[in-house]
Amino acid sequence: MIQITGLTKAYRRGRPPAVLDLTFDARPGMVTALLGDEGAGKSTALRLMVELERGHGLTLFDGRTYRRIRRPEREIGVLLAAGRPEAGHPGQRARAHLRMLAGAIGVPARRADDLLEQTRLAAVADHRIGTFSPGMHRRLALAAALLGTPSTLLLDAPTEGLSPSNEEWFGAFLRSFALSGGTVLTTTRSPAEAAALADRVVTLDAGQLAADQPVVEFRRTRLHPEVLVRGPQMARLADLLVAQGGQVRRDGGAGLAVSGIDRTEVGELAYRNGILLHELADRVAERPVSYPAALPGSSGRSGQVSIRTPRQNPQPQSQSQSGRTAQPVGASGLRADGPGTAHPGADHPGAAVPGEQRSGEQRPATVGRPAGPEPERPLDHRGLQAGRWAAAALAPNPPAPAPAPAPAPSPASAEHRTRAEPSAPAVSVPAPTAPAQAAPVPPAPPVDLTRRTPRGASALGRPAATTAPATAPAPAPARTTAPAAVEPEPGSTAVDAEQLAANPTDAELLTPARIRGVGQRPAAPVRPFPGRPWSAATAELRPAGRAEPAERSRSADEVRPGGAGVVDPQGAARRGAVGDENGSE
Numbered sequence: 001m002i003q004i005t006g007l008t009k010a011y012r013r014g015r016p017p018a019v020l021d022l023t024f025d026a027r028p029g030m031v032t033a034l035l036g037d038e039g040a041g042k043s044t045a046l047r048l049m050v051e052l053e054r055g056h057g058l059t060l061f062d063g064r065t066y067r068r069i070r071r072p073e074r075e076i077g078v079l080l081a082a083g084r085p086e087a088g089h090p091g092q093r094a095r096a097h098l099r100m101l102a103g104a105i106g107v108p109a110r111r112a113d114d115l116l117e118q119t120r121l122a123a124v125a126d127h128r129i130g131t132f133s134p135g136m137h138r139r140l141a142l143a144a145a146l147l148g149t150p151s152t153l154l155l156d157a158p159t160e161g162l163s164p165s166n167e168e169w170f171g172a173f174l175r176s177f178a179l180s181g182g183t184v185l186t187t188t189r190s191p192a193e194a195a196a197l198a199d200r201v202v203t204l205d206a207g208q209l210a211a212d213q214p215v216v217e218f219r220r221t222r223l224h225p226e227v228l229v230r231g232p233q234m235a236r237l238a239d240l241l242v243a244q245g246g247q248v249r250r251d252g253g254a255g256l257a258v259s260g261i262d263r264t265e266v267g268e269l270a271y272r273n274g275i276l277l278h279e280l281a282d283r284v285a286e287r288p289v290s291y292p293a294a295l296p297g298s299s300g301r302s303g304q305v306s307i308r309t310p311r312q313n314p315q316p317q318s319q320s321q322s323g324r325t326a327q328p329v330g331a332s333g334l335r336a337d338g339p340g341t342a343h344p345g346a347d348h349p350g351a352a353v354p355g356e357q358r359s360g361e362q363r364p365a366t367v368g369r370p371a372g373p374e375p376e377r378p379l380d381h382r383g384l385q386a387g388r389w390a391a392a393a394l395a396p397n398p399p400a401p402a403p404a405p406a407p408a409p410s411p412a413s414a415e416h417r418t419r420a421e422p423s424a425p426a427v428s429v430p431a432p433t434a435p436a437q438a439a440p441v442p443p444a445p446p447v448d449l450t451r452r453t454p455r456g457a458s459a460l461g462r463p464a465a466t467t468a469p470a471t472a473p474a475p476a477p478a479r480t481t482a483p484a485a486v487e488p489e490p491g492s493t494a495v496d497a498e499q500l501a502a503n504p505t506d507a508e509l510l511t512p513a514r515i516r517g518v519g520q521r522p523a524a525p526v527r528p529f530p531g532r533p534w535s536a537a538t539a540e541l542r543p544a545g546r547a548e549p550a551e552r553s554r555s556a557d558e559v560r561p562g563g564a565g566v567v568d569p570q571g572a573a574r575r576g577a578v579g580d581e582n583g584s585e
């Protein structure tokens, strides 16, 4: 299961974002196509998901962010856009390349051979990658993505360069992968391809979600069949077709696109009238649409991300002091708030409706997506949501309202921190007895993760020194230091703050800075030769007679052998040798 929430990326200030507040799910057992024109933001979205790009938002793979997966190569197969990284070094042979990758991830070499068979590359397995066609590159890259036997595939334009027969093979492969329970998210520019490959089609327009539809709905609203006919006498044929009740429009110089009359009839009509045809074919055309109002069926899930505090968590099945029976919750600590849609954690039947505990009413607890086809939903106006998101990101933290007394969180909440296994059934939390003197705990506001965390603030978005209001008696665990509750915005995705408090790595991980990016600069300069005094290392690398004061701070580049401003003849010779080796391969 891939749960994508509020992905946003702006490459440059003042330019429209490449991806804005993108929120949708890709579910197991299904092929989900991310469809969009050139530059719609598909590749950027995929790169954000696997944290190759800095940005806002959150992507969970079976409840974990990419960097929290211990061995991602064994769980997620990634194929990025063609033209960026080629399948491998042009001088290397396909088999050797795949075996090398297999060794790197601890997979037996025979898996590489099997995948060469599966991807129809066995015949060219010992050819150099540099001699491969674009389609072969794609298949080799797909084989590499499959090496770790992943359960999830993220594929960027996987069919680019494939021949029609290999496209067919690839479609069948994706279908069988999904049927065996795998999750597939693949991008495409072609609506017809999306309709052919996918069970669900998510349409991106200029970086924003335009529609999220089951494929049947997509076909109905976005595609229509037509007949393409070409030849030298198209004007005459057009008159005949119109007389027969068909709709005809020009397609290129010597072509007609005909709807309302099937291919056989068009062919027969042309034959009876002695009209020569060069081409006669069925095709699927895209209906012209104006985004976003024309498209129904967006997921309705909001891109807002906020941390849910313990107070706002529905409690596990236990008798609280008030005598109410609380409902079991999902394992991942992430909930569905959005109208009619589930998101992180809410796939478990039994996930409780947020607000139940606040209102004190007993309501049916299940908010997971119902089995069977999804009901049609009104279009979610993304622009409005995005505007709210931007306003929230810019606004200062809202003042906390007065604290409201509430029952203490149950010890069963420790159970909730258990992560769900991929496609695991609902986690039914046992019903422990609530502590006899459960103290009321003041609730804390949800924190918008899309807002920058100020320096010195905790991962929950407020200074760690914030103290509990007087109404919160002891015992006071760290999380009870939160101020009063703020109603989460309907439709926001919530993260269990209790989970974050108990697991500092998670808390750290979910800070906006971490979600935004990777590759922060190290605080201290890197020493070129660990163990040696800094000044000695720099002196060794500096040309004779050009000594500098030892205390001068130098960047890692300056002191690295071969770095800028450094003479390192041995290093240069080594680099030359490597270059020759590569060239001669």
Ligand SMILES: Nc1ncnc2c1ncn2[C@@H]1O[C@H](COP(=O)(O)OP(=O)(O)OP(=O)(O)O)[C@@H](O)[C@H]1O
Pocket: 011, 018, 036, 037, 038, 039, 040, 041, 042, 043, 044, 045, 081, 189
């Ligand atoms: N590294 C970058 N720096 C600046 N702008 C970028 C960068 N990468 C992508 N963009 C811009 O972001 C937008 C989305 O690009 P992206 O590659 O994600 O689109 P795409 O839908 O994958 O397109 P295509 O189908 O052509 O691959 C485009 O306007 C593109 O120009």
